Amino acid sequence: MPSTDTSRPNILVILSDDQGSWTLGCAGNRECRTPHLDRLAATGLRCGNFFCASPVCSPARASLLTGRIPSQHGIHDWLRAGDTIAPYEPERGGELVEYLAGQVGYTDLLAAAGYVCGLSGKWHLGDCHHPQKGFSFWKVHAKGGGPYYRAPMIDGDGVREEERYVTDAITDQALEFLEQQRAERAARPFYLGVHYTAPHSPWGREQHPAELWDDYHANCPFASAPDGLAPPPWATFLSIPVETPEKRRAHLSGYYAAITAMDRNIGRLLDWLEGHGLRGNTLVFFTSDNGMNMGHHGVYGKGNATFPQNMFEESVKVPAIFSRPGHVPAGATCADLLSHYDFLPTLVDYLGLENPEADALPGTSFAPLLRGEAPADREHVVIGDEYGPVRMIRTQSWKYIHRYPYGPHELYHLDEDPGETRNLAGDGDHAATEAHLRQALGDWFLRYTDPRRDGTREPVTGRGQLGRGGTEGDGRIQYAP
Numbered sequence: 001m002p003s004t005d006t007s008r009p010n011i012l013v014i015l016s017d018d019q020g021s022w023t024l025g026c027a028g029n030r031e032c033r034t035p036h037l038d039r040l041a042a043t044g045l046r047c048g049n050f051f052c053a054s055p056v057c058s059p060a061r062a063s064l065l066t067g068r069i070p071s072q073h074g075i076h077d078w079l080r081a082g083d084t085i086a087p088y089e090p091e092r093g094g095e096l097v098e099y100l101a102g103q104v105g106y107t108d109l110l111a112a113a114g115y116v117c118g119l120s121g122k123w124h125l126g127d128c129h130h131p132q133k134g135f136s137f138w139k140v141h142a143k144g145g146g147p148y149y150r151a152p153m154i155d156g157d158g159v160r161e162e163e164r165y166v167t168d169a170i171t172d173q174a175l176e177f178l179e180q181q182r183a184e185r186a187a188r189p190f191y192l193g194v195h196y197t198a199p200h201s202p203w204g205r206e207q208h209p210a211e212l213w214d215d216y217h218a219n220c221p222f223a224s225a226p227d228g229l230a231p232p233p234w235a236t237f238l239s240i241p242v243e244t245p246e247k248r249r250a251h252l253s254g255y256y257a258a259i260t261a262m263d264r265n266i267g268r269l270l271d272w273l274e275g276h277g278l279r280g281n282t283l284v285f286f287t288s289d290n291g292m293n294m295g296h297h298g299v300y301g302k303g304n305a306t307f308p309q310n311m312f313e314e315s316v317k318v319p320a321i322f323s324r325p326g327h328v329p330a331g332a333t334c335a336d337l338l339s340h341y342d343f344l345p346t347l348v349d350y351l352g353l354e355n356p357e358a359d360a361l362p363g364t365s366f367a368p369l370l371r372g373e374a375p376a377d378r379e380h381v382v383i384g385d386e387y388g389p390v391r392m393i394r395t396q397s398w399k400y401i402h403r404y405p406y407g408p409h410e411l412y413h414l415d416e417d418p419g420e421t422r423n424l425a426g427d428g429d430h431a432a433t434e435a436h437l438r439q440a441l442g443d444w445f446l447r448y449t450d451p452r453r454d455g456t457r458e459p460v461t462g463r464g465q466l467g468r469g470g471t472e473g474d475g476r477i478q479y480a481p
Contacts (some may be wrong), residue, residue, distance in 0.1 A: 002393035008114075008189045009282060009283050009324065009351075010182050010189045010190045010191070010278060010281060010282040010283070010353070011110070011115070011189070011190070011191040011192070011282070011285070011347070012192050012269065012273070012282055012283070012284045012285070013191075013194070013282050013284075013285045013286075013287075013346075014196070014212075014266060014269070014284065014285070014286045014287075015061075015121075015122070015193065015194070015195045015196065015286075015287060015289060016028065016259075016262060016287075016289070016319075017057060017122060017195075017196060017197050017200040017288065018057070018197050018199060018200045018201075018288065018289070018290065018291075018292045018302060019049070019198075019199055019259065019288035019290055019291070019292060019318070019319060020288075020292040020294065020296075020314050020318075020445065021048070021288075021291060021294075021314075021317045021318055022224070022314065022321075023199075023259055023292075023319070023321045024037055024038070024041070024319055024371035025037070025038045025047070026038040026041040026042070026046060026057060026321075027048070027155065027319070027408075028328065029100065030221050030224065031221070031222065031223065031224045031256070032067075032259055033256075033258065033260045033263065034226065034259060034263045035263065035267070036263045036266045036267035036270060037263055037266060037268065037286060037319075038272065039047065039267075039322065040266070040284060040286060040319050040321050040323045040358070041323070041331070042326075042330065042331050042428075043323045043325050043328075043330050043331075043334070043335060043339075044284070044321055044324065044328045044330060044331075044332070044333070045321070045323070045328050045329055045332045045369060046320070046333050046334070046372065047320040047321075047322075047333075047338055047339065048323050048335050049335055049336060049337050049374055050095060050315070050317065050318055050319070050320035050333065050338045050340075050445045051316050051317055051337070051339045051340070051385060051394065052064075052288075052290045052291065052316055052318050052338070052339075052340050052374075052385070053069055053070065053291070053339060053340050053381045053385060053386070054069075054070050054076075054288060054303065054383075054385060054387050055290045055291060055302045055303025055304075055309070055311065055315035055316050055385065055387055056077060056078050056302055056303045056304055056309075056387060056462065057078050057122075057124060057144055057145075057200075057259070057289045057290060057390070058075050058078045058079045058124050058125060058144065058291055058388075058465070058474075059073075059075045059076055059077065059078075059270050059289045059387070060289040061076045061122075061124060061125060061289050062100060062125055062339050063105060063340050063437050064287075064340040064341075064343055064344075065100070065107070065125070065133065065291070065344075066100065066103050066104065066105050066106075066258065066315075066343030066344065067106070067341050067343070067345060067357070067361040067362075067363050067450075068103065068279050068341070068361060069341060069362060069384065069386060069445075069446065069449070070386055070387075070453070070455055071386060071447065071448070071449040071450060071453050071454050071455045071456075072360075072423070072448060072453060072455040073099075073100060073103055073416070073449050074099070074450075074468065074477070075099055075125070075451075076280070076388050076453075076455050076460045076465060076467065076477065077304075077387075077460050077461075077462065077463070077464055077465040077479060078123070078124070078304075078465065079099065079124060079126060079142055079144065079236070079462050079464065079465055080463075080464030080465060080466050080480055081095070081097070081125060081464075081466045081467070081470070082095060082097030082099060082126045082140040082466075082467075083096075083097075083123075083126060083127065083128045083142060083143055083144070084096075084097060084128050084129065084143060084152070084154070084159060084280045085129075085142075085158070085159060085254060087141065087159075088143055088152050088159060088394070090144055091466055091480075092466060092467075095128060096126070096127040097126045097468050098126050098127045098130075098131070098132060099125055099126035099127075099468055100125055100126065100132070100133070103385075104208065104356070104357060105133040105134070105344075105345070106134060106344045106347055107133045107134040107191060107193075108134045109134075110135055110191045110351075111134030111135075111136075111191075112134070112135075112351075113351070113353050114150055114189070114195075114303050115188065115189050115190075116136060116137075116181065116188050116189070116191070117127060117133075117134045117137070117191045117193075118135065118136070118137030118174075118188045118190065118192045119135045119137065119138055119139070119140060119175075119192075119193045119194070119195065120137075120139050120140070120170050120173035120174040120176075120177065120192070120193070120194050120195070120256060120326075120457045121139075121140060121141060121170040121174075121193070121194055121195030121196055121197065121282045121322060122140065122141045122144065122145070122148040122195040122196065122197050123140040123141065123195070123405045124141070124143070124144040124268065124326075126468075127141075128140050128141070129144050129154055129157060131155070131347070131455060132279065133262065133321020137177045137180070138154075138201065138296045139153070139173040139176075140153070140154050140156070140195075140388060141153060141154070141170075141195075141197060141202060141400075142159045142207075142421070144156050144197075145185060145197050145200045145201070145215060147166075147202065148162065148165055148166050148167065148197070148198075148202070148207040148208060148258075148265045149162075149163070149164075149165060149166070149206075149207065150162065150164035151169070151197070153166075153169070154265055154362050155461075156412075163229070163302060163452065165194055165208075165261070167249060167258070167261050167262050167331065168261075168265060168338070169267055169410075170194060170195070170197075170228070170265070171194070171265035171268055171269065172194055173377040174192060174267065174269060174368045175269070175272060175326050176191065176192045177190075177192055177434075178190075178272055178273075178276075178385070182276060187342070189414075189454065190278075194374045195267065196262050196265075196373055198258040198261065198262040199254075199255050199256075199258035199259045199262065199292075200258075201240075201251075201253075201254075201255075202225070202254070202320075203250065203251050203253070203254020203255050203257075203258065204250070204254060205217075205240075205250075205253070205254070207252055207254060207258075207465045208257040208258055208261060209257065209261055209344060209360070211259055212254075212257035213253050213254060213257040213259050214226075215248070216252070216253040216256045216257055217249060217253040218325075220253070220256065221251070222248075222249065222252045222256075225252055225294045225295045225296075225443075226295040226296050227248065228297055229295065229296070229297060229298035230298045230415075231298035231299050231301075231306065232297060232298070232326040233307040234308070234408045235299070235307065235308075235310075236307055236308075237306065238299060238300075238301075238305065238306060238307050239300075239304055239306070240301045240305075240326075242295075242300050242306060245404075247294065251294070251300065252294060252329025255292075255294060255383060256297075256396070260264040262438035266286070269317055270284075270389075272283060278325045279325055280324065280327070281324075282324065282327050282371075283322065283323075283324045283327075283328070283350070284319070284321075284323045284324065285320075285321070285343075286319065286321045286323075286324070287318050287321075287340070288318040288319055289317060289318070290303065290315065290316070290318060291313075291315045291316055291317050292300045292315070293305055293312060293316050294313065296311070296312065297314070297420070298310050299312075302315045302385075303315045303316075303387045303390075303462065304428050304461075304462025304463075305312060308390060308403055308408075309387045309388065309390045309397070309460075309462050309463060310383070310389070310390075310475065311385055311401045311410075312392060312420060313393040313399075313418075314351045314412075316385050316394075317473050318340070320338065327370070327371070328370050328371075328372075329372040330380070332372075334369055336366070336369070336375070336381070337382070337383050337394065337396060338366055338380050339363065339383050340365040341361065341362050342363040342364055342365070342366055343363070344361065344363060345358060345361065345363045345365040346363075346365045346366050346367050346370070347367075348365075349365035349367040350367040350370055351470065359467075360448075362384065362444075362447075362448045364381070365451060371390075376409045382394065382395050382422055382440060383395075384441070384444050384445060384448075386445070386453045386455050386463070387455075387460065388402050388406040388456075388459075388461075388462075389403060389405070389455060389457075389458065390402075390404075390456050391403075391441055391445060391456070392441075392446060393405070393437055393440055393441040395437075397413065397414055397415045397434065398412065398414060398437060399411070399412045399420070400425075400434065400437035400438060402441055402443060404456040405456075408425070409425040409426075410423045410425050411423060411424040411425040411427075411430060411433070411434050411437070412424065413430075418436045427442075458477055459481070460478060460479060461479065461480075463479070463481075464479065464480040465477060465478070465479055465480075466479060467477040467479075
């Protein structure tokens with residue numbers, strides 16, 4: 001059996017794709033059905049103010065893994081190339097690029113500490129054909145997303161198209177890893193990453209279990225997703241235009257169906273742990289790579305739902321649930337400002353491991369929260385987010401967004417305007433607050449940015465990154481035109 005030594009718990013990280021924190025039943029959504037995630041929250045801690053490091057998948061995933069912000073690790077947009085062979089990524093002729101080569105991820109630290117590390121599902125950080133970052137079990141998606149049936153999955157040096165619904169297949173592979181650990185009766189603890197592509201588009205009926213799609217389409221009012229809001233006046237481009245009520249209903253039917261189908265599979269994972277007596281010695285962490293607007297602010301999508309890119313709360317705030325019955329407080333909630341870049345220092349602290357790069361990383365441990373204790377000195381925590389030349393600083397009450405080099409900039413008093421409807425940037429009555437936050441933003445990013453990978457110098461548009469930065473000659477990064 002996998003480890004039952006309570007001093008070295010197993011770790012299960014479940015990562016969804018483009019899931020807004022507002023979609024969970026346990027967070028108040030009465031339409032999108034998530035009974036197993038609600039069950040997870042009932043046995044653990046749900047964090048209501050948890051943020052990604054960048055509101056798009058590849059930079060966010062790299063930051064979660066390494067604890068570094070994009071201007072440290074050099075991935076600034078979703079990766080259009082470098083993952084797999086030419087038929088699926090023709091833009092660089094199928095060249096494989098290991099974007100995080102030489103950068104330590106928390107799975108490297110776990111593997112060095114004796115954990116058996118497995119990954120099933122989405123990687124999307126370059127060279128999907130070869131295991132990286134301490135993983136010995138490696139069954140991954142060849143790209144960042146795509147169809148839910150006939151999804152491209154890595155098969156050695158080639159790619160096979162998966163006949164099963166890809167959410168089911170990712171879970172089947174994860175259970176295969178768990179069964180291997182059980183069969184080997186290893187004393188070593190395991191780490192398992194289960195990275196779903198759900199609920200990322202496409203959302204058509206043919207992409208998802210028909211009974212779920214049809215039920216939502218016929219019976220759900222979708223009152224939990226705003227309708228009729230105007231997009232922001234500065235947006236010159238919308239990535240997902242929704243022109244008709246029927247198009248909106250179809251998109252939401254697929255989005256909600258993808259979440260519920262994923263939730264069913266999360267139930268399968270929890271059932272396996274419970275059935276084998278491992279639930280109390282497995283720390284389960286559920287989150288999403290970034291958030292998602294589905295009508296919020298008049299847009300559909302994440303940070304690149306608009307151009308210039310946005311930092312709306314729905315784009316940058318992600319669901320976060322930690323559960324380990326008997327250890328993590330059950331049914332607890334937390335309103336502290338926390339971020340994906342806090343996860344690496346939290347995990348190594350929780351496990352009692354050394355963090356050799358602690359001084360270079362922006363995150364701080366919130367492991368005391370997982371033990372039911374109050375963490376020290378988090379009252380004045382700020383959250384920094386970036387998407388290329390767009391940067392955000394978030395305090396408990398205020399948010400400031402700076403777009404290099406020209407703007408437009410945004411300032412919101414979230415206590416009074418949680419919907420971010422009144423931009424106070426340039427308002428003389430709030431000039432002192434704006435100046436203070438602009439200085440704090442500059443100081444925070446100056447402290448952690450690697451000048452070779454500085455996102456403010458990159459022409460990031462949200463259309464994808466083609467090349468590696470910070471290690472190629474002059475350090476320039478290639479982007480899609």
